Amino acid sequence: MSSNPSHRSRQILACLQNVRFSHDDGASWVLDGIDLTIHQGERIGIIGPNGAGKSTLARIIAGLSAPDDGTVTLLGHEVFVNGTPSPHQYREARRDIGIVFQNPADQIITTVTQDDTAFGPENLGMSPASITVTVDEALKSVDMRPSAQSDPTRLSGGQQQRVAIAGTLAMRPRLIVLDEPTAMLDAPSRSNVMKVLNRLQSSGITIVHVTHHTQELRRCDRLLSLEHGHLREITRTDLDTRDMDALTFIRHDHIEKTNHPATATREAFTDAMPHDGLLHHERTHEGCHPIDDAAMVQVSHVSRRYADNDRDTIHDFSMSVSRGETVAIMGSNGSGKTTLTRLLAALDKPDEGNICIDGIDLIDLDKRNRRLLRRTVGLVMQQPENQLFAPTVLEDVSYGPRNLGYGSEEAERLAHRALKLFGIDRLAERSPFSLSGGQQRLAAIAGVVASNPPVLIMDEPAAGLDHKAALRINELITILADRGTTVILVTHSLEQARTLGCRIIRMPDTADRTATTDTDAAASDDKTARHSPDSVCNQTGARNAITKRNGRKTHGLRHGGIAVGFGATWNGRRSFVRSLDPRIKLVMFIALLFTGFTVATPWQLVAAALMTLALTAASRINPLRLLSSLKLWLGMFAALGLINMFFIHSGRVLFAFGSLQITEGGIYDAVLYSSRLALVVILGDILLITTTPTQLTDAFGALLSPLSRFGLHAQEIALVMSLALRFLPTLADETHAIIDAQAARGGSIETGTPTARLRALGAVIVPVFTGALRHSDNLALALDARCFEAGIRRTHWHEMKATGRDWRFVGACAVYMILLALLSNGFKLIWA
Template identity: 45%
Template sequence: MNHTGIHTISADTAASEPDSGPATEHGHGWDSTGNAPSARRASNVHLDDVRFSYDRGRSWALDGVTLDIHSGEYICILGANGSGKSTLGRIIAGFVSPDSGEVSLMGESVFTEGHAREREYRQARHSIGMVFQNPEDQIVTTVVQDDVAFGAENLGIPHEEIVSRVHWALEQVDMLDYALADPSRLSGGQQQRVAIAGALAMHPGMLVLDEPVAMLDDAGRREVSGIIDRLRNERTTVINITHMFDEARSADRLIVLDHGTVAYDGKPSRFLNDANLLKAHGLEDADVTDVTMNELNFQHSVRDDVDSDVQTLAVRHVTFTFSDAHREALKDVSFSARQGEIVAIVGRNGSGKSTLARLVCALAKPQHGSIEVNGIDALGAKGKRGKALRKEFRAKVGYVMQHPERQLFADTVAADVSYGPRNLGCSPEQTLDRVNETLEFLGISDCSERSPFALSGGQQRLAAIAGVIASKPSVLVLDEPTAGLDARARSRMYTLIAQLKAQGTTIVMTTHSHDEAALLSDKVALLHHGRLMAFGRPEETLAMYDEITDRALSKHGHHANADVRFDPSERSPIARKSSFMHQLDPRVKMVSALVMMFTAFAIHSATQLALAAAVVFGIVGLSRLGIRHVLHTVRLLLAMLTVMGILNLLVTRSGTVLLHWGVLMITDAGIVSAILYTCRFALVIMLGAVVMQTTTPTEMTDSMESLLSPLKRWGFHVQELALVMSLALRFIPTLTREARQIVDAQAARGGSVETGGPIQRVKALAAIVVPVFAGALRHADNVSLALDARCYEGGSGRTHFRMLTTRRKDYCFLAGSVFYIALLLAFPTIF
């Protein structure tokens, strides 16, 4: 198998079923006028009888694909989930090579006669940009502007040109205000925009987009469409892998995949207007299929006369602020839902939809307000009563996350589904009945004894949902339930929602889609910047949502002409504070702090301790972080130090005995030793906290690379080591968040590592390890593709967006540090 010479991708990325689709209608495609491509137009992509398998030829993800894509074309690739779209996109982008066939990319023959040509692949990739379906794995640094610059750096673009490109790219995706933000703290839609900006900054001749708007709101989708239009005007070849018909209609040419074969290649209108063709290839739109409003029992009359007047959910004046945030994520939010109602929560990316969903599930506690389900408020009580109420509350609320397949953690599907009923106290017989009933309801009974990690993506999503509804919740919270699904899968999800509604389940779902909210909901809650702008009938509320979307687009247009301050020398996502410590050269700051931390161990007197305390507190003042904030961030370490200081007090035998109690004694020397021990370590910890909070991980790795650069003479791969450190720091928050999601999934189903006896806690903890490890492997595989997508080929030839420069204030700080250290060491000791 020759595709391993470039990169392989895991079998769950695409389906691998044998060819059963119809023959290709137009083997080499049309141009934008519907005519055969002109011979004068350069070919960006040529595929001839390409085949690709994930299982050594037992089945084919791509089977006999022949295509020509010409310069300047805008092509959309459609296909049902598992049809091979992403696999084809990665072959076109040069990230995987096939098992057989011929491949030419950007004028380079990269695969021929069964062999991949590494040099030609690398050369072709310099002219190809790609945005993957999951933007989180494509972002490789910890500051937005640095990540956007990463690809241009790898291409060896001069510094001044990189600055210009980064500014332009962020402007195109309306993310200029987030240039200094930490990507891991952005919403999924915002991360998607950053990933698109990173590709645009490379100025590719061909751009491959794999579901680029799957995580975006309506305004974001229209902005991406505008980006595509501008690229088309510049004659950039754009290949858009999508499941959205509106995007496909605007393309010059449509390619449809079915079970790994090209089922259609031609004008979009001819295919999309033929209901029989759509149905034959599993692409019928949810709005035009047999799944009509009447069959789903979604008559609009239901909105006027809901069967039950019982109020199931009540959210009252909820305000929530993240512990390290400076403004509220949610502000005074109130709404309610009756039994059997569907409430859609809409809003732009970052408006607080997912945060509100977690609060409704009692997975976080608001600072103000209350949330009641069936009259139970689990958030107000404390102690044992609070724990009991939270357990009762969570038994009545089910939570399906945005990526529900990541909620899975048990060895088998049946074991995962049974987790909730067991924690609710169901007997083994009742639990088994619920498992069988739920799996049958979702049509996955045959998967009960299979590992959830061996299922297809669609089956994993259904298994995760089964694990939630097996607990028979009164309220079901769905966070973006149709994200990334094709039309047929969306229809199936709509049917499931309808059936749950018919059973009297109250459903709260977040969604980006105006049409989805209009189709499914009885009421709509509109969030904007954490505030509830409207709550009521879909027609009126969604009209206001459209107004907000239009205003956002108008603002984006205004930004295009605005003189926005953009400085790559800014050092931190919170550098707008302009604190002295934030603006220091990170090399000077880190080296000076490190030396000061080591010399703290030379403190042996009260005078030295007072001097050190004055300097450290002065540095805290220069950082503008505030003493209380710094002490709060290191409070656990300070508590440990206090305990260690007390132990030091009790074991010191020298000096005058002040108190004697059995084998324990307290001496004057012991008191001095304990104070010195505790205080000097506390100062070291505080100094380290200031450095960590005023220096981004990217700055740390850049500084390390600069400081260790002399080692290059002896063959040390300094740049590669710095990149590995940067990636590790970048993905620690991601893996931590995924572990937290599994803990949340367990807590939402009645159990977690924080409750139960020791054995139960150990089992819950063990259940986290496997999916987190699997997630780490998935991220590692995706990151390797992301590095290829950004043309990373080692440190040689790279230029730098962030230029580390030493200025007057850096020399002043360095001189002050040297003076302090000399003064500290020169002080005579008193004790």
């Protein structure tokens, strides 16, 4: 498909001939007879509607997926010929190909940003010095240097996207494939990525760029459109016409009665939108002006900090949204926009401040008000796959109406209507997990709109959507606003925000703690982002809540090491324990954990407690935060100790009630064994907090490496451990995301009876299992994309070298274990 004569002299990097691909064993073809030749140094842009197969094509070009038929040659390697793939040729080709996935979370391997960026170069065998340079350059190019020590799984979606791009750039590929790389980025970050691509193009790197943002394709050598399984070349004139068609609605306050496709779409919306249900706030004015000055949403001096952050994600933030008003929330990646949406949906609580919606105090919600809130607020989450959990799209979309009291037949009618609004009614019986990213987003939005909430919160609803689908979203927002719905729209699109939003409220960056408000021309000049904190929620309790919480933040560790986080709280601060050689640290901590189980006397317990306190201090960990992170474990051990008191009857009887007795020996054993278990868990948590998963993996692999001569695959075992450290918290997050999605749509998992909650919790198992399989597949693809192979010789970026500090630590641990042995028989209490 190359008609440019200048390409004929260049090397062919990718050649696809008559490529076909099907998801349903040939019943239908996503790709049907694709012919494509990509030359060295070319920059190719690919566009197409949602579900057209763009991501599938991108993975075939990147060597991550094999087609069903045709021939594929990548960088001179015949990877797929006559229906037969060549695994060896695929592995060789992937060493010079990089890919950025549509969902960045699928591409993250480790839990430290710089280590994740270095993972690919390590697999390629780069020297440690070269890895240092390329990691620094890659993070700098996407403006992620300040987050080099952060856990990328805890960053915002846009920040994760930049980490994924950095990990690809660090491998220095000859061909780079980008699948919607800027979908979740703010304008400055998007501009930075485009500058990076421009530099790569200038240096001769071949680029294949899949995107819905056609303005990003201006410097492409060729433009391709993928529709109905076929690929065709288009011109810049076609691209300009496409932009004009998509923006016709956006650039006018209303559409005249013409035959323009946007008019037909809007009329379809108007006809299909229900005139009954929960839309009880009818708009009486034209334009974007709110119905009245009564605040529908009131946020008063709210602050929220996650425990693994050193500063507030949201700090002293206030805003007021009037009834029937449309407001756009904007800000840079990581400024707290998604956190704000979770607070507004009562899926999270602020550390300080107060939030009221339609007179409902969100801080102290009882069961009745929580049900009322779910009828009032609809939330479209940033990641659509987190909001889909039912077996079919129809069941998922009808979930909200069913919880609001509609019968099954009426709930399905509302669901069909919502699906028709977005043009995806043909997908009603499909599994939501089999849809493309854009289709999933439309299904998720349909599931919220079907319930007709008076307040609609949308977090980046148009991200990853084609122009037609984005136009539908814009029209939907306009019609809902016309009917009196209060709309809070989180967006990175200034064009969309200025057109659809009465006001633009900008979330302050982490360096700027003052929120600002841009007032659009269509908005009233006297509207500001801040109103009186007591304008709506004037209940005494709500007012007192603001004062009560000021200065009383509870910044415990967010997930708590062993309990959930598996070391996710590591923050890179230097300390004696953090700087130890990970091999020696791992061996000595394992020894300390085993000796902890041998503690059997009070003096041994005292020695173990002192050693644990010393290690806590040497790790520079706040003891109170450490205990807070393990409160569930400590509470469980205390409960087990109390139970054991009734079954151990040694020593003098202190209390008797029938056959139940509490003795001195029972209390002694309960305290001793509960404390022993608590100290062991604290030691394990210290190890995980002070050691990154990469360090643990490298140490484990190095310690097992001598066994490789006996056929033990030490490196693969170490990688499995590393992926477990990465994967288990992901599953926990997946579970919480599904629970949040069900709760936000009025599910019984939040407000039902104990029996109903148990049933709802059981219903979470299937989507979590499905999510686990999906994440497993994605992690396998990520490993392939980063060139990990079984048995390869990997470079370790972080050099492991024992120093005098390490041997002093070994000596201290040896003295401690000898002391425990001496105390084992020297000091025993004698019970009467």
